[in-house]
Amino acid sequence: xxxxxxxxxxxxxxxxxxxxxxxxxxxxxxxxxxxxxxxxxxxxxxxxxxxxxxxxxxxxxxxxxxxxxxxxxxxxxxxxxxxxxxxxxxxxxxxxxxxxxxxxxxxxxxxxxxxxxxxxxxxxxxxxxxxxxxxxxxxxxxxxxxxxxxxxxxxxxxxxxxxxxxxxxxxxxxxxxxxxxxxxxxxxxxxxxxxxxxxxxxxxxxxxxxxxxxxxxxxxxxxxxxxxxxxxxxxxxxxxxxxxxxxxxxxxxxxxxxxxxxxxxxxxxxxxxxxxxxxxxxxxxxxxxxxxxxxxxxxxxxxxxxxxxxxxxxxxxxxxxxxx
Amino acid sequence: xxxxxxxxxxxxxxxxxxxxxxxxxxxxxxxxxxxxxxxxxxxxxxxxxxxxxxxxxxxxxxxxxxxxxxxxxxxxxxxxxxxxxxxxxxxxxxxxxxxxxxxxxxxxxxxxxxxxxxxxxxxxxxxxxxxxxxxxxxxxxxxxxxxxxxxxxxxxxxxxxxxxxxxxxxxxxxxxxxxxxxxxxxxxxxxxxxxxxxxxxxxxxxxxxxxxxxxxxxxxxxxxxxxxxxxxxxxxxxxxxxxxxxxxxxxxxxxxxxxxxxxxxxxxxxxxxxxxxxxxxxxxxxxxxxxxxxxxxxxxxxxxxxxxxxxxxxxxxxxxxxxxxxxxxxxxxxxxx
Numbered sequence: 299x300x301x302x303x304x305x306x307x308x309x310x311x312x313x314x315x316x317x318x319x320x321x322x323x324x325x326x327x328x329x330x331x332x333x334x335x336x337x338x339x340x341x342x343x344x345x346x347x348x349x350x351x352x353x354x355x356x357x358x359x360x361x362x363x364x365x366x367x368x369x370x371x372x373x374x375x376x377x378x379x380x381x382x383x384x385x386x387x388x389x390x391x392x393x394x395x396x397x398x399x400x401x402x403x404x405x406x407x408x409x410x411x412x413x414x415x416x417x418x419x420x421x422x423x424x425x426x427x428x429x430x431x432x433x434x435x436x437x438x439x440x441x442x443x444x445x446x447x448x449x450x451x452x453x454x455x456x457x458x459x460x461x462x463x464x465x466x467x468x469x470x471x472x473x474x475x476x477x478x479x480x481x482x483x484x485x486x487x488x489x490x491x492x493x494x495x496x497x498x499x500x501x502x503x504x505x506x507x508x509x510x511x512x513x514x515x516x517x518x519x520x521x522x523x524x525x526x527x528x529x530x531x532x533x534x535x536x537x538x539x540x541x542x543x544x545x546x547x548x549x550x551x552x553x554x555x556x557x558x559x560x561x562x563x564x565x566x567x568x569x570x571x572x573x574x575x576x577x578x579x580x581x582x583x584x585x586x587x588x589x590x591x592x593x594x595x596x597x598x599x600x601x602x603x604x605x606x607x608x609x610x611x612x613x614x615x616x617x618x619x620x621x622x
Numbered sequence: 623x624x625x626x627x628x629x630x631x632x633x634x635x636x637x638x639x640x641x642x643x644x645x646x647x648x649x650x651x652x653x654x655x656x657x658x659x660x661x662x663x664x665x666x667x668x669x670x671x672x673x674x675x676x677x678x679x680x681x682x683x684x685x686x687x688x689x690x691x692x693x694x695x696x697x698x699x700x701x702x703x704x705x706x707x708x709x710x711x712x713x714x715x716x717x718x719x720x721x722x723x724x725x726x727x728x729x730x731x732x733x734x735x736x737x738x739x740x741x742x743x744x745x746x747x748x749x750x751x752x753x754x755x756x757x758x759x760x761x762x763x764x765x766x767x768x769x770x771x772x773x774x775x776x777x778x779x780x781x782x783x784x785x786x787x788x789x790x791x792x793x794x795x796x797x798x799x800x801x802x803x804x805x806x807x808x809x810x811x812x813x814x815x816x817x818x819x820x821x822x823x824x825x826x827x828x829x830x831x832x833x834x835x836x837x838x839x840x841x842x843x844x845x846x847x848x849x850x851x852x853x854x855x856x857x858x859x860x861x862x863x864x865x866x867x868x869x870x871x872x873x874x875x876x877x878x879x880x881x882x883x884x885x886x887x888x889x890x891x892x893x894x895x896x897x898x899x900x901x902x903x904x905x906x907x908x909x910x911x912x913x914x915x916x917x918x919x920x921x922x923x924x925x926x927x928x929x930x931x932x933x934x935x936x937x938x939x940x941x942x943x944x945x946x947x948x949x950x951x952x953x954x955x956x957x958x959x
Contacts, residue, residue, distance in 0.1 A: 354860055386863030393854060401855040403876040403951050413862050450953040464862070 301471055301504055302328040302351075305365035309343070309350050309528075312358050318575035320359075321347045322528040325602065325609075328472065328504050333495070335507045335519030335536070337551075339572055343528035344508045345394075348474050352391055353381050369471065387417040390465035394477040396457035400449035406433075406460050407445030413467045432463040436493060455486035459493070466497060473498070474506045479514065487511075491518055512555055516540060521608075524548045527572050527583045534608035544605070544615040546588045582613070590614055623948065630944045634937050641937075642695060645929035646688050649922050656680065659920035660704055678704060680922075695930065701923035705916075710927035714909060718931075719802030720790060721908030724900070725893050727824055728832035733886060736836045740843025740882075744851060745870055755840065762837035767896055771830040771903040778826060785826050788905035792819040831900045835889040839882065846881035850874045879950050887943035891936050 309321040321343040328334055336344045350361045351373065366373040368389060373381070385391075393399045401409060410432060411425040420428060426445065433441035436459040449457060458478060465473055475494055479487035491507075495518050498505040509515060515522055515536065522539050524532040524547065532545040543549045550568045552558065559565055570587040573579060579586055585595040592614055602611045657674045658666065675681045679690065694701065700710040743755040778785045790804050791797065795816040797807050805824075808816035850856065851874055859873040898910035905911075909928060916924035947954045 352861060354857055382863040382865065384863070386861060391861050393858065395854055398854040399858045401859065401873050401877070402953055404873075412864065416862060416864060448952050461858070464858075 299329075300327045300367075301330050301332075301369060302326065303365060303367045304351070304363060307347055307350065307361070307363040307366060309346050309355065310360045310362075312360065313575070315575065317360075320528050321350065323602070324525075324530050326523070328506065330471070330504055331498075331502055332504045332521060333498060333507065333519055334505070334521045334523065335509060335515045336523045336525060337509055337512065337515055338525035339510060341527075341572055342525040344525055345476050346528075347525075348391065348476060348506065348508060352385050352389065352474070353378070354385075354391075383417075386413055387468040388470055389472045389474065390468070390470040391474040391476060392458070392461045392465045392478050395481050396461050396478075397449070397454055397481070399461055400452075400457055402449050404448075405445065406447050406449070406452070410445075410460070410464050410467060413464055417468045428467070429463075432467055433460070435466075435497070436460070436463045437489075438463075454482050455490065458482060458486075458490050462490075462493065462497070466501065466503075469501060470503055472504045472506065474508070476508045477510070478507075479511070480509070487514075494518075512551065524551070527578070529583060529611060530602065530609075531584065531612070532608065532610040538607050542616075542618045544610040545584075545612050546590045546614075546616065547584050549616055550587075550589070582611075590616070626948055627941075627945060630941055634941065637937060638934070639692070641930055641933040642692055642926075643688070645926045645933070646691055649917070649920075649925045650684070652917070652920070654920050656704065656920040656922055678922075691926065700927035700931070703916075703924045704921045705919055705924070710924055711931075713912065713924070714928060714931050716802070717907060717909045717912050720804070720906060721894075721897050721901070721910060723803050723805060724824065724827055724831060724906060724908065725890075725897060727828045728893060728896075729835060729886070729889070731828055731832035732835035732839050732889065736839030737843050737882060740840040741847055741870060741875060741878075743840070743844045744847030745866075747848060752844075756844070759837040759840045762833045763841070765833065767830060767834070767899045768903060770833060771826070771900060774826050774830060775903070786823050788903075790820060790823050790906065791816065792823075795819060827900050827904045827906055830903070831893065831896050834896060835886075835892060838889060838892075839885055842885040843878065843882050846878035847874060849881075850877045853877070876950060880947060880954075883943055883946050883950070887940050890939045894932050894936065 304324060304326040307321060307324040307326070308319060310317045310319050320341075324343070324347050326334075326347075336348075338344050346355065346359075349355050350359070351366070351368075353373075355361065361374075363374055368384065371380075371384065376384075400406070407426065407429055410429045411420075414420045414425045414428055429445055430441045433444055438444050438456060438459050444452075449460075452460065462478075473494070478494065479490045482490060491514055494505060494507070497503075507514070507519060519536045522532075522534060522536050523530055524539075524545065526547050532539070532543065532548045534544070539548065540552065543552055547568075550566075553566045554568065556565060568587055573583055573586070579596060581594075581596040581598055582588070582600050585591050588595065594613055598613075600611050600613050602609050656678065657671055657680075661670075661674065672681070679687065682690075691701070698711075700714070702709055703713060706713065739755050743752040746752045775787055779787045786792070791808070795808070795813055797804065797811045797813060797816055800807050800810050804820045805817065808820045847870075851870075853874075855877075856869060856874050859869045864873070894910070897908060898914055900906065901908045901910035902914060909932070913925065913928045913932075916928065
């Protein structure tokens with residue numbers, strides 16, 4: 299049974315110029331120890347779909363889904379009070395900007411202890427003991443002293459470690475990491491990703507890693523979802539995705555990796571920009587930028603087609619049968 | 623922390639000299655002769671005029687008057703009132719409790735109502751509640767104090783007869799002065815009904831003096847909260863599954879408090895200015911009324927001394943605000959010391 303099952307999740311924002319669909323028909327299945335990576339450009343709906351799951355979107359967002367179940371609970375109809383019992387405990391999330399995600403007015407110890415008190419009802423001494431364990435677990439030296447530190451006394455990497463400690467405080471079943479390494483130095487990025495993967499193995503939790511770094515995907519994930527303009531365009535296992543991407547967008551993204559274009563003078567790019575709220579093409583959303591585009595692409599909207607290894611949303615997927 | 627406070631006190635020194643210069647200069651810019659204002663024009667010969675000017679020390683050049691004035695200030699001598707021949711400090715201290723009492727209750731009213739409705743409006747942004755609160759506060763902010771005071775007197779005292787028109791306490795009571803704060807003195811005296819009468823007299827002046835600060839505090843709290851509510855750490859707090867009360871009342875408010883406390887600190891100045899009008903309307907025997915009287919009678923030393931004392935109080939409040947910044951957000955403390 300899946301830990302998290304989502305069918306046809308859509309999120310629309312009401313704006314002055316009409317409604318804008320940020321997430322469009324996303325399907326998701328996550329089992330208990332899965333490591334799923336969601337990749338896509340900025341504004342492709344990666345974060346918004348996960349924030350919808352957490353119930354953290356502003357009230358201007360309209361979330362609809364045919365199914366959105368976590369551990370048997372229907373997240374579409376759940377009350378706010380009941381949701382608060384789950385988020386931060388069974389599902390937790392860490393964010394892109396560790397420096398601004400911690401409250402500058404409170405100590406690290408207070409902020410970690412708060413989750414422990416809220417969900418586990420631990421008393422003062424137990425909270426302190428557990429907080430020290432957690433900081434130790436995420437690799438922060440001298441954890442007992444660090445509890446008294448304020449966020450401005452920590453580096454970006456340290457702050458993200460504290461965020462991770464807070465997120466895993468109540469042993470969540472699902473951890474969502476929303477671009478956890480994007481705002482950090484390159485050397486620290488790898489450490490944070492390694493830490494998340496180690497913790498996932500150790501704790502046996504499911505991990506959703508949102509990123510736009512293909513390198514991170516290649517090294518860590520098992521399953522990959524590629525998103526474009528709010529839609530899921532491809533889903534595959536990581537090895538086959540990198541070897542044989544079916545969707546032209548995935549293909550173009552992988553071609554743009556610097557390590558794949560060492561023999562070229564210029565890095566390949568994808569011409570054009572992601573369609574905005576006002577200029578969504580009528581058919582396939584990627585059609586205006588696609589190098590394999592055909593006439594029917596801009597007339598009909600392609601559905602998500604399941605394959606042996608995953609799924610893709612394209613009328614003319616890249617065919618590898620001829621190559622063997 | 624100690625270094626931080628010392629640093630802030632050092633910054634007050636130039637401000638203090640600025641205030642003395644302004645208070646010294648402004649009263650001398652007013653038209654009108656202090657001797658004439660004091661003694662009247664009848665039988666005023668040039669000899670008598672010169673004699674009185676010399677007696678008041680006003681015959682010396684302005685720069686020397688200023689130096690004498692500052693020298694005396696530094697020795698704790700605020701001068702003597704020309705009218706009453708009593709030390710300014712004594713007069714001030716006698717009247718000051720009445721002003722403080724009114725100021726504190728007005729500020730309490732403004733904070734206790736203004737901060738919560740500001741938070742509420744921010745959380746309910748764009749709704750009917752938000753628009754209602756903001757509309758009312760705009761009205762409150764725009765109302766002239768003297769008009770609002772008279773309106774309330776006409777309605778509550780005149781038509782409905784619910785509240786007294788003026789004064790601090792009913793003339794039936796004779797409460798011995800211990801602290802000068804009537805609410806405390808009436809309690810100490812143990813006289814039945816005295817405390818209730820003092821409270822009763824405070825209602826209208828408190829509302830009149832508190833209305834503008836209340837409106838400003840509500841608006842500023844709302845905008846400070848709106849800014850903070852979009853911060854990442856508020857999302858983190860919500861992602862922890864904390865209750866709205868804790869997310870807004872603790873995580874967001876603690877950060878918004880920096881702005882709110884600044885505004886409250888600045889309102890102390892507005893309150894002092896408002897006190898002048900409010901005290902006049904309600905015949906409240908405080909320093910606001912006293913300063914107005916001193917200006918009209920060209921009592922140079924009383925106006926100078928009174929302004930400097932009020933400025934010192936406002937500087938003290940701002941010092942407290944600065945220290946509170948450091949306590950609320952430790953980052954400020956760490957970067958400035």
